[in-house]
Amino acid sequence: MGIEELYPAGRLTAAQRATAAAGLDALLLTPGSDLRYLTGYDAREGERLTCLVLPAEGEPTLVVPVLERPDAEAAPGAGYRIVDHADGTDPWPLVRAALPGPVRAVGLADRMWAQQVLALRDALPGAAQRLASDVLREMRIRKSPAEVAALAEAGAAIDAVHLRMGEWLRPGRTEREVAADLAAAIRAAGHAAVDFVIVAAGPNGASPHHGTSDRPIGVGEPVVVDIGGTMPSGYRSDCTRTYVAGGPAPAEFVDYYAVLREAQRAAVAAVAPGVTAEALDAVARDVIGAAGFGDAFLHRTGHGIGLDGHEEPYVVTGNPRPLQAGMAFSVEPGIYLAGRHGARIEDIVVCTTDGGQRLNTTPTELIAL
Template sequence: MGSEELYPAERLAAAQRATAAAGLDALLLTPGSDLRYLTGYDAHEGERLTCLVLPAQGEPILIVPTLERPGAEAAPATGVRIVDHPDGTDPYPLVRAALPGPVAAVGLADRMWAEQVLALRAALPGAAQRLASEVLRELRVHKSPAEVAALAEAGAAIDAVHTRMGEWLRPGRTEVEVAADIAAAIRAAGHVSVDFVIVAAGPHGASPHHGAADRPIGRGEPVVVDIGGTMPSGYRSDCTRTYVVGGPPPAEFSDYYAVLREAQRAAVAAVRPGVTAEALDAVARDLITAAGHGDAFLHRTGHGIGLDTHEEPYVVAGNPRPLAAGMVFSVEPGIYLAGRHGARIEDIVVCTPDGGQRLNTTPTELIAL
């Protein structure tokens, strides 16, 4: 798929219309997923200012360090004028110059560095600072067919890594050793970077964000493997499977894994336009609670995914947002018994006009290696 499909030039105009509708005079976007969403430019994050100045009306200008101009010029977006600043010069007057009219309010990239926020406040002293996500959230949450295809490509790549788990996961090897093999395989499967590798065996499986440790994996221990990376497109993968190695798992584990699998399957089956995010969370949570493990389901059922691993929509209690076709998110209930073991099953799912489609297609049964 071409970069023009993933990063169409009309996004800039759509963002400008949304900026005006939100009562903002401009968006100011430093390196990150919002900048890449609008321009295709995967900008280097550093102390030298890179900033897309996107006025509600007028010409978009990308301010970059001189030494990074070639990379900016190679970005897919058209309709953006590039202005560079040599080392040793103050780039913030360039931002002010790109906004010749009165500036009452601007939207800043949500994760802009504080030193840049303060410098922009000094450069635009009369402008209220708000979050750019007020504008871009609604654009980014609805994925285009090209974006869904990119996420499906990412899902297939991470699935390919899970299918190889038997090569690495066995008793006596440490979590760190297994994680190193997995990281290499993530790159070999087509990702340009490894975003995370969780290999959590036995009692470590009860910690949802454990990581990996030097502890050897024991015979018959359940192992939670949650992995993801970034594809050349910029779009992300994220998939969790739970394995048992070298022998049968504890009986209580097999019992609650069956509950977990039922809850995950039911939640995937419940995806359709109009179902609210909190109602989808409740589908999985109610089944787990009814089985007596509600307190062991420690996190939300899911999160959106795209150019960020975690983005809107969040599938969590208290979020009344209705799902809509084109939204893409994880469905990943878990059960975690402190000091003993845990399990999680995660698929990325796209909401379609008449239901939901898994973008991860490997089996969700407990996998014995």
């Protein structure tokens, strides 16, 4: 998988066509996943302006700080010119100059800083501002074969960390100590960055986004381990497994873990083109609800993944969008009993032409260490 396959030059042209079709004169993309998707450039986010000016017609321009020009020139993308600005100069005239003709409406990066949004209002008075995701969503939501391969590489790398869990997770060690080892292992497995490490033991496991603490892990406690990172390609990993440390788990936990595993397996098996996101959510939710734990399933069944850790499609009640081949998302039901313990099982799954493909392949049984 070459980097050129992940970031093909044709994306800029396709994005320009989509921009015109959406009734926008340009997209203005500051550092983030949309900019990287179109250019391959993993730009620094900071007070100095970096902005891809993508007109609906005409030559795209990447405006960058002069001290970051070498990095911009080293990016794998093509089909745009680079214009730089020195410290102390106003970069917004460069943005305006890169826009041919009158500007009636522009699409802004979804996470553009408010500082920059307000500066653009001064630079482009009268131009309506919309979200660039209105244009780029349909391009990004279905992954190309090269993107699926990048996500599979990320999945294999995070699986390799889960397979080593017995080296670090044991009673008496604190969640934070285990998390430090996991962070090092995530990098050693090939990730360029560690995005998150959740080690949630005993009652902390009942909080889906607990993080870590200095609490020691107890004998026989369930431990939720949710880890993920960014690969050099820019694509992300995300996988959760639940372990039991140093002794038998509580009987009630073993019982509801079996329910959770059935729900997760049923939802993975239900992935197919045409199934709606909310129907897939219901598959997992119905199994858990029928066993009496519906109120303990606190979150959606899944989220899309790619250059962002969370992106569309969201597998959640109220999302009627049908799945399509190339969509990649997590399937991660959970059961959380406040004050006692919790469990989650998460795989990344890609919708194929006739079903779904798990990109995480480690066992989902309850693992005793």
